[in-house]
Amino acid sequence: MLNLFEMNTVGHITHGLWRQPGNNRSRYADLSYWIELATLAEQGGFDTIFLADVLGAYDVYQGSAEVALREGIQIPNNDPMLLIPAMAAVTEHLGFGVTFSTSYEPPFAFARRMSTLDHLTNGRVGWNVVTSYLPNAARNFGLTDQIPHDERYEIADEFLDVVYKLWEGSWDDDAVVGDSVTGVYTDPSKVRAINHVGEHFRVAGPHLSEPSPQRTPVIFQATGSKVGIELAGRHAEVIFTGGRAPGDAARNVAAIRAANERNGRLATDTKFVVQAAVIVGRTDAEVAEKLERYRRFTSVQGTFVQQSIPFDPLLHPADITVREALEREGLFDLIEAGGLPLNMAVGQFAASLDQAWQKHFFVAGTPKVVVDEIERWLAEENIDGINLRQYHSFETLRDFVELVVPELRRRGLVSTSRPAGETLRERLFGAGPRLPGRHLAARYRGGANLDVPPPPFTH
Template sequence: MPDHLLFNAFTMSTVSHLLHGLWTHPDSRHRDYADLGAWLELAALLDDADFDALFLADVAGVHETYGGSPAQAVLEGVQVPANDPSMLLSALAASTRRLGLVFTQSILQEPPFNFARRVSTLDHLSRGRVGWNIVTSHLSNAARNLGLDDLPDHDERYARAEEYTEVVYRLWEESWADDAVLADPSTGRYADPAKVRKINHAGTYYRVEGPHLCEPSPQRSPVLFQAGSSKAGREFAARHAEGVFIDAVTPLGAHEQIADIRARAGRHGRNPDDLLFFAGLSFVVGGTEAEAAGKDAEIRAHLSETAFAAQFSSAVGSDVTELGLDTPIRLIRTNTQQGWLTSLRESAPDQEWTLGTALTARMGRRVVGTPERIADQLAEWRAAGVDGVNVIAATTPGTYRDFIDGVLPELRRRGLARTEPTEEGLTLRERLFPGRPARLTANHPAGRRRLYPHRNHEEKAVS
């Protein structure tokens, strides 16, 4: 566990990410999601403030459960339109010095060979500052967009993710030896063919011959994030994740989820301290409690319950207009975001959560107050085992600017935030895990690929 909290700016290249309706706020630049200048301004702000990463969410389809159509989501810009986050990060890599660049992509979205190549390219161009948030998709529309008849069963999606990660690990870690690149102009030899291998993967879902088209990048494998909280998601995180995004409502819920996943990681032969846990929080900062409350009231005036309901219906896999807001969530059986419902129950185990109270909790996920009060609450999350915060924007860049100018100085005073600037030239993995190398540890499935690169001795080098 790091000796201070880590901070990522959690947002999306879209009009409305999570706090729906706030694109209408006069102080927000959410409407400028397609303007590179707005992103360059935000990235510079975060880089100068020594934020650890810009973390971009993504979807591969529209929210269409509410009312049986995507109309409400399209009407209010609920995660649509949405641009490709990896394309945006390639532009920001050149304009930032230390900031990590993390993007979300589903394992259903692209063949693993092409994806591995794109990630390696980003890792080269950013000098090792790239992370991948591994998701399995929860939107039926996304499945149909990607050539499937419907969304695979929840646990089957994680089975696909296991094989997908195996393929990309083999491409990143196994295909090229560390000393394969010679780059010797005197002999005209760029790479040693004996040290570049095909992976010859033939599995249930994927067939990939290889070799990887990219030479080893600074991190080889990107820093791996994961956000699933279901039983299958927690098992996947325990095996693969370095950063886990938890959707806990309270520090108690965070503590329960963190303890569970760390224990699972230990059973998989990993060091439980090799996982970092990030809570998603938004902040409304004021010089006084009254000022903060006034700013929050203005924010609440722009929130849209119908827009929240459109995304919420997709999360629970049922149209909340048909189920009714008084429906207990313990009765909900879903093929979509099972873990989020589990997280709610863990956050307040004595409470009878209903769709209505859950929707209210999602709409009210903001920490409001003076820097001192916000620091007090962040200390509680820290004590629960949280390693960092994914800071969710209410207004952009206002939320981040207020947090940087108001809250970070108080956190530094208490030892809850980094007090000295991070040195330039570190990879994202070196930044998040001080004192460790840029490459994955040997007890990670990808690290094992590097240590034992050729399981099949009949595999031949490129000739």
């Protein structure tokens, strides 16, 4: 599975690189950027463009959003859903995985927007379920602070329950008659309210959209925590996983497959992808030039911002420990809280953050070297594909399409068959546009079980 990792913003995860000559990232607010990107991804046989999103500014590092704003780190940042119809209009097969948080906006209007996208894309849309991690996002939606982690996942589970009722249970497949002779557009006996009354949401229904090709979009999630894995086992069809050490991804894959089975699903009902840093060149010299250029433009502070590092490693001599630096800044509660490597030298801590992305899936080389590494990950970490990190738009995607995709195809690592009208779910799983009957969402089909609570979410 080939995904392109994107965000409707200048600086997504490769901080500082928007400044490179010829980089198109500052055109992110221009529709032509997305049309060009989607066209190229489709030519290269990508399965999806995956659109990340956050609902607040990164304001933990240095106690303000100043560095994030100055360096364009995920701010400014526009709504990802609104890009999809334009990209769908210039493509036939490409899917779109879009991020939406279950923590702040109630589910009814989102369910309708997603159904609209599923109609307009002819069933090529997926939803990346997130619960949001930025404290500023909580304050943007009227809260004083973050909802605790596990509680966010309980809310997510109920949110999913509500949207399944709307997508799967509110309208029957044959509700729309569209008979101009009798004047009946919809048979009212085949549409129903959902009357959901839960701990977090109350939604009457009926759903406002008629059934779309997939009904429920393909459910994506990125997780690693215990409660997140339980949520994934109940719901997710595509998981972003990773880890720092060899075997981490494979362990996550096994844990989520086991969670699937606890929830009456098949281990193979979920596909797994890792974020991949791929730097490819026609020659070793071209690879070296790219590496040198990316290093030169990379902003170290950008990494501190995105990781919400609660103190400033650059303010201190490199050889004092993190503990000493925190003491100097008076941040005694952070020493108590743990989580930071207190005995590591500050300089080493900063360097480790800067280089953290190289500890994940990272490969720089000519096409054969790159595809060998992709093949190794697929086999050893038991994954199904990658989510390609971008260093330069459109250099990263164009070079991947020109140099890597032909070799992936030669080795049979990506599928080349593209039946007309195929939905994203069919493309990934082959078995039809709708979720299989063993998925939780299916219990509401035909209006069944709307007043019967789902099995409890235990974690």
